[in-house]
Amino acid sequence: MKKLTVLVLFVVMCFSLLMACGSSGSEKPANSPTTTTTTTTTETAAPNATEEVIEPEVYENGLSKEEKVILKVGLWESGSGRAWIDLAMEQFIAKYPNVTFDLTSTPTLETILEPKIAAGNDDDMFDLFMPRFSANGALDRLVEAGKIESQDDLWERELPDGSGKTLRSVISDDFYNNATSAGMTARVPVVGFNSGLFFDQQLFDEKGWNKNPNTWDEFVSLLEQIKSDGIIPITFPGVYAGYLTDYVFQVLQFDLAKANGTFDTYVANFRNYDGPQITTEENKEAWNRMYQFGKNGYFPAGVAALNHTQSQMQVMQHKAAMVATGDWVGNEMKESTPAGFTWGFMSIPVTNDSNQTVFVNAGTGDVSFAIWKNKPELTKQWAKEFILSLYNFEIQESLAVDAGSYPGRLDYSEDPARVEKLQPTQKAVMEYSTKHNVEYISYQRNFALTSPEEGQAVKILNELITAVATGKKDPLPVLEEAEKLRQAAIAKDRP
Incomplete structure (x- = not known):
């Protein structure tokens, strides 16, 4: 009897321990954080094995909200000034706070750009820059040498203003054709003149x-x-x-x-x-x-x-x-x-x-950006997003009002209030065209x-x-x- 009693007690204790172990993994406090898990099965993994993965947060463009990016920009600061790009960077950072800018702005950009290219240091090179050179055909030669990133994919992208319009649908044929160098889109013009x-x-x-x-x-x-x-x-x-x-x-x-x-x-x-x-x-x-x-x-x-x-x-x-x-x-x-x-x-x-x-x-106009090819893929993706953002009406209007440039968007004139904000020189050209048989x-x-x-x-x-x-x-x-x-x-x- 003593042996039987001991055996029964032993079985009861083991059963109790098993019950305790089974319940401890399923009962969580009400305020426990929720995690997303995905199940992966391989030939060597146990059938019920799970791997806990936290999905990264992304923007509407599919790029990560968490990865920090600094875009090094080379700006030729011509008579158009730089108020428009200051506004563009400010709005871009507000929308995408993981992106910041390192801007070099100068009226003699070629004196900085050309030595950087000659040095061959991709890390020191601008990520995106206005293709301002002292010699004709320099951009084409860079394209042929495989140094410039193609922007062909931007044409069919929808503009980030929610209009549903593609970039190609709001620009002229001249703009589209002038963007091409050596058979690819080497830059996307943003304004005319x-x-x-x-x-x-x-x-x-x-x-x-x-x-x-x-x-x-x-x-x-x-x-x-x-x-x-x-x-x-x-x-x-x-x-x-x-x-x-x-x-x-x-x-x-x-x-x-x-x-x-x-x-x-x-x-x-x-x-x-x-x-x-x-x-x-x-x-x-x-x-x-x-x-x-x-x-x-x-x-x-x-x-x-x-x-x-x-x-x-x-x-x-x-x-x-x-x-x-x-x-x-x-x-x-x-x-x-x-x-x-x-x-x-x-x-x-x-x-x-x-x-x-x-x-x-x-x-x-001179407002256009080329992207250096030998840069991290994520950097080039964000550079393209910034170029696309320059076609938002707020930036186009700044280019017209602050920079005195003709907006690149064909649909800019659909709003009379925007047209009224054009600077006197643009208005003077428009007035001349009403008095003469003008072709551009x-x-x-x-x-x-x-x-x-x-x-x-x-x-x-x-x-x-x-x-x-x-x-x-x-x-x-x-x-x-x-x-x-x-x-x-x-x-x-x-x-």
């Missing part, structure tokens, strides 16, 4: 000068009247002489082709580098008219020493009547603009047909020339501008020399 001759409407009114010449003769008569009043008719920065050709006279070749009835063919040849490029009859005529203006004394005698702000200041001080520049000039010179000064705009009519088409140079045109090409011969052609053309504008040098021999170099480059670089 218009260029031509800008002036003070108040001065024109006081002098009785024609603010809207409709024909070539009327335009030349205007220049003669301005000169007779002791004021320089047209100024430009000789230090950056391309302001005169790129923003004013280069567009004349398209006006002339339109007048000749050859516009479509001419533009196709221009875009595709087919046939002569520099020595077309239309382009030679444009240079010859600039040469005649130079011999007539319509440009400043000491123009070679002027930079862009100095030439624009000549208009502010009424030493010159008009300046060759872009519509960012109002923002660039806002601190120097005198009371009563109101910007006006005109392009040059090339025939004596008062109903002629007048072309205005328009293009994609860009100098977009379908592929880039990167060979040394193209660099030589550009160099001798740039050196030619001030000599022609002061009436000292017939442009034709140099145009023929530049044509030979460009044709050599085309033969090498054509895809």
